[in-house]
Every structure is written in structure tokens, then in C-alpha cells.
Amino acid sequence: MNRILRVPMAVLGLAAGTLLATGPTFAQDEKGKAVYDKVCVACHSAGIAGAPKLGDAKAWAPRIKAGIDTLYESAIKGKAPAMPAKGGATDVSDADIKAAVDYMVAAAEGGAGEPAAAAPAAPAAQAAPAAPTKPRPAALSFNRLLKPASKRNPPPPEDGIHDPDNDGTHALQAPLQVFEALPRSNAGNRVDWVKSLDNNLIAPRWDRTDPAAAPVVMDLNIVREVKGSMPDVVYPHKQHTAWLDCSNCHPQIFIPQKGANQISMAAILLGQKCGVCHGKVAFPVSECRICHSKKKNVMPVKNAQAQ
Amino acid sequence: MRIRHPGALWRGAQAAALAAAVCIGGFGTSGEARAEYADVVINNYSDAAGMRPVIFPHWFHRIRFRCKVCHADLGFQFKAGGNEINMVKIIDGQFCGACHNGDIAWSVENCNLCHSGKPGTPTQVHESTIQKLAIQPQAGGQQ
Known part of the structure; x- marks a missing residue:
């Protein structure tokens, strides 16, 4: 009985702990994740062109060691050989890019929303409203003949023709799950x-x-x-x-x-x-x-x- | 180009217009939809029947079957919406029903897996050359 009870208690305790830890930085994490999902994911999810993968502690460790400011600079200004400035999305504000870096650093350190990673993000959070992200019309984006990586092979609920309100849509296989191996x-x-x-x-x-x-x-x-x-x-x-x-x-x-x-x-x-x-x-x-x-x-x- | 009859001239003009469209308009984005290349929306009867239109993902099927299985053995024409498929035929084992019978693939009671399109989406081959170059019919009066 005791053991049966202990599990839910532990879960509760963990949940409360996580809430406490993430509470103040939750919005910032979400912002970082949103930017990551939109921009960085194209390379940093699969490790394309040597990009350190999300959550890959080993690949991130030397980069984190170099300091968060160095990371910010690499992300915003780009870094040879393959990292383009702001991951190619130059219309995203510096603050948003920093939030995405924080998100990826936190993921590499083993838990998104660690206060350690969130601390340097605080000034970024203040700067964020000053530089709102303006979506650019498609005709003005760089090389409109090429689809940006973030718009290729989206999963069915996000592809614009499947109805996301349909529960069956969410049961369908996403193309990238297969295409990555081809x-x-x-x-x-x-x-x-x-x-x-x-x-x-x-x-x-x-x-x-x-x-x-x-x-x-x-x-x-x-x-x-x-x-x-x-x-x-x-x-x-x-x-x-x-x-x-x-x-x-x-x-x-x-x-x-x-x-x-x-x-x-x-x-x-x-x-x-x-x-x-x-x-x-x-x-x-x-x-x-x-x-x-x-x-x-x-x-x-x-x-x-x-x- | 050797012109043989007036039809050829007209076709030539169409071609020039298309080529111009490719150069000027480019393969621009058509609205917000960015589904997989060759996803086919079939909306022959769905809207009228109060169902979502069907979306057939070519990519998913071509990993599992070669073109020949559906387009030669099962008699699917190379034309979106050109096969007049309905649920009676499917339950009878024709077209989709040749596999979607609970034996080779999941059966027809999983309505929402096929009928998963946004209501009002017209019949089309998504991302096809024609779709990118021609003006699309408005989706159910929306947009």
C-alpha cells in the first residue's frame, strides 16, 4: 500500500517542483520553443550540416562551456561553416533568437526550463516587446521560389489541407518520420x-x-x-x-x-x-x-x- | 516550331503563357496550404454528403506499393477525381476497397483517416504544376 501511494506522491512532488522551477520562466521557454519549432528545427532536430541536435548533451557541452554570450553571437551573426545568421530567418528579433538558444541549451542540460539557463534570458525577456516579430509577406522573402526548410514536409495537422479539428488527422503518419531515412x-x-x-x-x-x-x-x-x-x-x-x-x-x-x-x-x-x-x-x-x-x-x- | 493546324498555334500560345507564368510568377506559394507533393484531394461527393473531403497521400502509398498495383491492376485513372469512387464501390472491394478491407489495410469504418480534409477543399493534386500555374477555384466560397 505504502509503495502504491509513494508513486503518485512522488509524481505530485515532481510536478510541484517543476512548476516552481519553471513558473517564472515559463513564457520565455514557450517563446524559445516556438522560435525553435519555426526556425532552428530544420537543422537542429536531425543534426544537419553538423548542427548540434536538440537535447544532445555531448554535442552541446563544449558550446555551452564557451559561454552563453558566445552562443548568442553565433546564433545571431552566424558561424562558419554552416550556421547562417539567425538560422536564415533574419526577420526574427535578436531577443527571440536568444530565447531559442536558451531553450536549446536548457534541453541539452537535461531539462527545459532550468533556472540556470533561464537566468541570462531575463534581459532578453525585457527586450522582447521592444522588437516585435513582423511576419514578412511571402513576396518579399528571400528567394520566394524556394520553400524555406521550415515549410517543407509538414505533419498533416499543419499542412493546410488536412483539417486539424479532425481527430483522424492526428493519427496519420507525418512524412518526415519516413523521409529522414531516405x-x-x-x-x-x-x-x-x-x-x-x-x-x-x-x-x-x-x-x-x-x-x-x-x-x-x-x-x-x-x-x-x-x-x-x-x-x-x-x-x-x-x-x-x-x-x-x-x-x-x-x-x-x-x-x-x-x-x-x-x-x-x-x-x-x-x-x-x-x-x-x-x-x-x-x-x-x-x-x-x-x-x-x-x-x-x-x-x-x-x-x-x-x- | 512547325505549326500544322490552328490548334497547334493555340497550344503554342498557351505554352508561351505558361512559360511566362513560370518565369514571372514562379512556382510561388499557393495560399497557406503546403501539404506534401502529390497529395490528392478528392471532393466529388464529400462536401454534399456532409463529410470532409478525402486526402490521398501518394507518398505514403508508394512506399508500400508500386504505381502499377493501383494504376494498372485496380484501374485507377491518372486523374484526380476522375475515378468516380464512392463508398458503395469501396465496400464492394473496388478501388480503395481492394486493400482497405481490414485485411491488407484498415477497413472503411475508420472514416476520419481518409475523410480528413478541410471542408470545402476542391478536388486537386496538391503542388502539381497545373495547380501552381493556374488560378485555383475558391475553396467553398472562403478565402
Whole structure:
């Protein structure tokens, strides 16, 4: 009986202790976490480009030893080789960045909201209202053609089309849970699906029920010469037949006969020909050189003059 | 470009307009939605039936099945909303119902896992080239 009681008591005591410890700095921690979730998370959650991971005490220890002011400076001004100033989010105020640093330091020291980490944050808290964060319109952000890391692969409740009020939404798997283990690419899902399959990192079934069924892969490259200065297109049957059946493309989309298919980027952009998949589910048309990959045989100028 | 008939000319003009749109407008953000590339919203009947629209995540399925399984064996056309799927067909084992039968994948009583879109979201392939370049229908009169 005594033992049964002791557990809840301990939990209560711990809860009260945590409340006492975090009480005064709670708002600051929340601010730090919010900034971390928005900006820093892109690198500091997975340890991209050598970034010390959140909660990784070993990686953080030498940095914490260098002093909190050094850390603040590195975060705000950036640090070679990979840390951009303010993690790339230059519209975030210094105070907010400091709060995020405090949050990460606290996490590394073993408990978010430790008073030790919060103490240097006090002046930052006072400065915070003086420099409110103004969200910048999308058109004015740096390189609007590129999605910032914080906006890639969000979990379903935050992706803008799933309804966060629906309980089922929260039961769905988040893309990053899987994508982190897969080779990345620069567009689409930001996953290199062909490489993922080639390297056996995924094992999608070829048959609905039979896990052993394997595709008949056809290794035949079709070269299409294109007008203008773009390199010619090499179409590999190999990568396509690993995913698709012949009947998916032939004869409805492509007549299986040399020279019988008029293909243009216009048609592809409109969702026809290659655009039936590329630009909808397979890598998008922004990745020109994956298809346009064969250098043209241009006659050198010297030879042309000699003739 | 060799022009063969007036249709080709019109298509050429469309292409030029599209190319211009790519250069000028760029692949800009379309509103707040930033769901996964190739997430398909299917809202053929859902709104009218008082259900949330269906969101089909391609990424989730292509990790588990190759394109061929659904698009050749099960007869899914390459067109968002083009398959006229309804719950009767699914319960009958067609389309989604070929797997979502409690045997291969979870069964149809988990309504909210598929019907999880924001009400009023139109049928679309999220992040598709066309979606990024064309003006989108307003979501249920909102925005």
C-alpha cells in the first residue's frame, strides 16, 4: 500500500517542483520553443550540416562551456561553416533568437526550463516587446521560389489541407518520420524515390497481395533529340518499368513507335505526355537536367572552318 | 516550331503563357496550404454528403506499393477525381476497397483517416504544376 501511494506522491512532488522551477520562466521557454519549432528545427532536430541536435548533451557541452554570450553571437551573426545568421530567418528579433538558444541549451542540460539557463534570458525577456516579430509577406522573402526548410514536409495537422479539428488527422503518419531515412532530392517530396528503390530502402509491393512478386524490368534507353540548346532527353525504361506496367503508358499516352509521339514542354506543363506523372507525382518539371541529360554533339568551330 | 493546324498555334500560345507564368510568377506559394507533393484531394461527393473531403497521400502509398498495383491492376485513372469512387464501390472491394478491407489495410469504418480534409477543399493534386500555374477555384466560397 505504502509503495502504491509513494508513486503518485512522488509524481505530485515532481510536478510541484517543476512548476516552481519553471513558473517564472515559463513564457520565455514557450517563446524559445516556438522560435525553435519555426526556425532552428530544420537543422537542429536531425543534426544537419553538423548542427548540434536538440537535447544532445555531448554535442552541446563544449558550446555551452564557451559561454552563453558566445552562443548568442553565433546564433545571431552566424558561424562558419554552416550556421547562417539567425538560422536564415533574419526577420526574427535578436531577443527571440536568444530565447531559442536558451531553450536549446536548457534541453541539452537535461531539462527545459532550468533556472540556470533561464537566468541570462531575463534581459532578453525585457527586450522582447521592444522588437516585435513582423511576419514578412511571402513576396518579399528571400528567394520566394524556394520553400524555406521550415515549410517543407509538414505533419498533416499543419499542412493546410488536412483539417486539424479532425481527430483522424492526428493519427496519420507525418512524412518526415519516413523521409529522414531516405535519400533527399531538391523538389517534389524532396525524396529521391528512384534511389530509394534502387538501394532497397523501400520495398513497395509489385502485387497487391503477393510480397514476392517482382516486376519485369526492361532496360532500354530512348534518346529524343530536342530543338534548341537544351541537352537531348534520355528516357530510361528501366526506372519506369520498376514502378509501372507497360499498359500504364502504352498505347494511351505514348504510341510505342519511333517518331510517333509529339512531345513538348507545353504539353508536359499542361499535364499531358510525361506531365501525366511528372509535375504531379514523379519529380516535377523544375528538375530539367534529370531528363535533358545527353550533351549534344556540337561540331567544334575549328573543324567547321576547315571544311 | 512547325505549326500544322490552328490548334497547334493555340497550344503554342498557351505554352508561351505558361512559360511566362513560370518565369514571372514562379512556382510561388499557393495560399497557406503546403501539404506534401502529390497529395490528392478528392471532393466529388464529400462536401454534399456532409463529410470532409478525402486526402490521398501518394507518398505514403508508394512506399508500400508500386504505381502499377493501383494504376494498372485496380484501374485507377491518372486523374484526380476522375475515378468516380464512392463508398458503395469501396465496400464492394473496388478501388480503395481492394486493400482497405481490414485485411491488407484498415477497413472503411475508420472514416476520419481518409475523410480528413478541410471542408470545402476542391478536388486537386496538391503542388502539381497545373495547380501552381493556374488560378485555383475558391475553396467553398472562403478565402
